[in-house]
Amino acid sequence: MHEPAVSEAERELFGGPLRYDMGWSEHERAQLDLTMPMALRAMPRLVGGTLRRAWRADRPSLLGVGLSEIGQGVAAAVTLLAVNAVMHALLGSGAPADRLRAALPGLVVVAVVAVVNAGLAGWSTSRAGRLEPLVERLATTEYLAAATAVELEAIEDPDFRRLIDVAQYGAASARRMIGACVAALNGTIALIATAGILTVLDPVLLPMLLLIAAPRGWGAMRVAQERYVSVMTWVEHMRASRLIAGLLTERTAAQEVRIHAVGPFLLDRYRDMAESAETEQKRLANGKAVTELVAAALSGVAMACTYAVMGWLIVAGRMDLAVAGTAVIAVRSGSASLGALVMNVNELHEESLYVQDHDRFLREAAGRAVPQGGAGVPVRMDGVTLDKVGYRYPDRDEPALDEVSLSVPMGSVIAVVGENGSGKSTLMKVLAGLLLPQSGQVRWGGVELGDLDRAQLFERVSLLTQDFQRWPVTAAMNIRIGRPHRAAAPEDLEPSVAYAGATPVVARLPQGLRTLLARVFRGASEISGGEWQKIGLARTHWRTGTCPHDSVLIVDEPTSALDPEAEIEAFERIRSLAGPERAVVLVTHRMSGVRHADTIYVLHGGRLAEHGSHDELIAAGGRYAAMFRTQAAQYAQYAPTEKPVPVPRPGSPA
Numbered sequence: 001m002h003e004p005a006v007s008e009a010e011r012e013l014f015g016g017p018l019r020y021d022m023g024w025s026e027h028e029r030a031q032l033d034l035t036m037p038m039a040l041r042a043m044p045r046l047v048g049g050t051l052r053r054a055w056r057a058d059r060p061s062l063l064g065v066g067l068s069e070i071g072q073g074v075a076a077a078v079t080l081l082a083v084n085a086v087m088h089a090l091l092g093s094g095a096p097a098d099r100l101r102a103a104l105p106g107l108v109v110v111a112v113v114a115v116v117n118a119g120l121a122g123w124s125t126s127r128a129g130r131l132e133p134l135v136e137r138l139a140t141t142e143y144l145a146a147a148t149a150v151e152l153e154a155i156e157d158p159d160f161r162r163l164i165d166v167a168q169y170g171a172a173s174a175r176r177m178i179g180a181c182v183a184a185l186n187g188t189i190a191l192i193a194t195a196g197i198l199t200v201l202d203p204v205l206l207p208m209l210l211l212i213a214a215p216r217g218w219g220a221m222r223v224a225q226e227r228y229v230s231v232m233t234w235v236e237h238m239r240a241s242r243l244i245a246g247l248l249t250e251r252t253a254a255q256e257v258r259i260h261a262v263g264p265f266l267l268d269r270y271r272d273m274a275e276s277a278e279t280e281q282k283r284l285a286n287g288k289a290v291t292e293l294v295a296a297a298l299s300g301v302a303m304a305c306t307y308a309v310m311g312w313l314i315v316a317g318r319m320d321l322a323v324a325g326t327a328v329i330a331v332r333s334g335s336a337s338l339g340a341l342v343m344n345v346n347e348l349h350e351e352s353l354y355v356q357d358h359d360r361f362l363r364e365a366a367g368r369a370v371p372q373g374g375a376g377v378p379v380r381m382d383g384v385t386l387d388k389v390g391y392r393y394p395d396r397d398e399p400a401l402d403e404v405s406l407s408v409p410m411g412s413v414i415a416v417v418g419e420n421g422s423g424k425s426t427l428m429k430v431l432a433g434l435l436l437p438q439s440g441q442v443r444w445g446g447v448e449l450g451d452l453d454r455a456q457l458f459e460r461v462s463l464l465t466q467d468f469q470r471w472p473v474t475a476a477m478n479i480r481i482g483r484p485h486r487a488a489a490p491e492d493l494e495p496s497v498a499y500a501g502a503t504p505v506v507a508r509l510p511q512g513l514r515t516l517l518a519r520v521f522r523g524a525s526e527i528s529g530g531e532w533q534k535i536g537l538a539r540t541h542w543r544t545g546t547c548p549h550d551s552v553l554i555v556d557e558p559t560s561a562l563d564p565e566a567e568i569e570a571f572e573r574i575r576s577l578a579g580p581e582r583a584v585v586l587v588t589h590r591m592s593g594v595r596h597a598d599t600i601y602v603l604h605g606g607r608l609a610e611h612g613s614h615d616e617l618i619a620a621g622g623r624y625a626a627m628f629r630t631q632a633a634q635y636a637q638y639a640p641t642e643k644p645v646p647v648p649r650p651g652s653p654a
């Protein structure tokens with residue numbers, strides 16, 4: 001297979017070519033499948049799959065399409081029989097007027113059948129048009145439902161992410177397969193009719209018909225195979241180009257694009273990558289032109305042979321002129337039907353490659369879905385405990401968590417601190433049941449995480465992270481979405497707004513809580529990072545307040561965008577959410593926010609370094625005490641006698 005050239009931009013930006021590895025995308029399989037006999041053998045399975053999907057989407061429309069297509073096939077056969085009768089009448093003996101009169105019934109039949117055929121074709125088009133969007137919706141919802149149901153680990157697995165990406169093309173292909181199936185059915189029925197008539201006229205004409213269509217079939221297969229392999233090989237390249245193009249217009253990148261002159265820099269790289277993609281397009285177009293030329297030439301030779309055979313049959317007296325006339329029409333319409341059928345089979349096959357990716361994704365997603373069912377989480381529980389929990393990300397050698405044990409009793413405030421990359425966020429994901437530990441145990445109310453009904457467990461978790469989702473919906477919905485199935489008017493959310501200190505934020509919005517928070521839309525407003533954090537806090541309050549059972553609130557760096565006053569208030573508010581039915585787990589770098597926690601756990605390199613109350617840890621004089629003092633010193637007055645640490649200039653020797 002052709003290996004695409006690597007553009008300089010790819011090397012510079014991404015460290016090398018962005019390509020799927022061949023093993024993963026199963027190109028060899030695709031190439032094997034794309035040989036003509038295998039494609040034909042795969043047809044019943046592909047058509048079966050499409051029909052099943054269509055059957056699930058809209059049965060009456062599917063039946064309508066089937067009946068009208070069979071009707072059109074019958075019409076084609078009747079037309080040829082009528083044409084044969086007309087030929088016999090016209091080329092028979094007698095006066096021209098008598099011959100014309102004798103041909104008239106046949107001509108009337110041809111006309112009536114043409115009208116019926118047009119009606120049937122219209123009916124089929126309207127039913128297929130109704131069926132296609134339904135099939136696409138069905139496939140899209142299957143895809144989205146499967147993607148939202150998988151474990152977080154799958155979402156973070158690069159291979160699975162690629163599968164999610166590739167599978168998104170499957171729904172549109174499933175839609176197009178309906179059209180291709182209908183056309184293939186139409187072609188098959190018309191072909192059977194024509195082949196039947198040709199066999200009756202002279203059996204030798206049938207293999208000639210196949211010879212005419214075979215080269216075109218080969219050509220279409222070859223072109224499709226090249227195109228699929230190319231799309232699969234270049235899909236990441238295309239995605240990277242789109243990524244660059246998106247960044248150039250993205251609001252979040254707009255400042256650096258201008259100040260750092262990233263705009264012209266990335267634009268150059270975009271051009272470079274586009275040029276290497278265009279080289280591939282040119283290669284494909286040239287290959288296609290050559291293949292189609294060869295196929296057309298071979299098909300033409302076969303057509304010439306067919307007419308030569310017919311001429312020989314007429315000269316030898318084995319075929320009379322009327323039959324030859326019908327045969328010419330039959331061969332022409334038959335080869336057109338066969339040519340179209342080959343194209344349709346090929347289109348079906350090409351589309352099916354994408355549908356197969358979609359189906360493979362559904363299968364894999366089902367295998368990686370969060371299991372349903374399991375033991376219920378006790379309504380009242382003593383707390384959550386982690387016992388020697390270990391977790392390693394698939395692409396890492398070092399574990400992110402190594403034998404971490406901690407306990408979160410109901411009613412308590414627990415803090416987790418540690419330097420960047422020490423495993424805090426991973427620990428929160430394990431605690432929340434988003435990641436399953438690879439060793440050790442997590443127990444909710446004494447029940448092991450693996451045995452629990454995870455949907456029930458998620459119900460008990462409120463999560464507020466630093467990069468919480470800023471949904472492009474109204475301010476009210478941004479809060480209500482903390483528990484989306486619970487209906488609430490904007491007024492019902494006022495207590496959460498007040499709790500989060502977001503009342504002045506909402507008051508400044510043009511339509512209060514009904515304001516749309518997405519600048520891209522007309523009439524929408526945007527708010528600052530700190531204001532968003534208050535909306536996030538309100539969401540968390542709404543979620544915790546609407547949980548009737550014992551629950552755990554996990555907050556990961558909730559105050560990073562808040563000013564010092566708002567930060568102190570926010571920590572107070574978060575702590576106040578702890579109660580007999582709720583434990584609070586707080587992850588932060590702000591040491592001032594953790595000193596009042598009941599227990600502070602200090603993580604270092606994925607291991608638990610120490611734990612205790614603030615006073616105990618300060619007295620121990622370990623890692624926590626050092627971190628606390630460093631931060632406290634930042635606030636101490638600047639001592640002018642201190643010699644500033646020299647900062648190396650980038651590019652200068654260290």
Ligand SMILES: Nc1ncnc2c1ncn2[C@@H]1O[C@H](COP(=O)(O)OP(=O)(O)OP(=O)(O)O)[C@@H](O)[C@H]1O
Nearest residue numbers: 156393396400418419420421422423424425426427
């Ligand atoms: N999705 C991931 N895939 C691979 N490695 C990851 C992933 N997420 C985190 N890691 C790695 O796991 C380790 C712990 O990461 P984690 O995000 O839990 O640290 P953290 O203490 O929350 O860091 P920070 O304070 O910077 O937020 C780090 O070495 C990090 O690079």
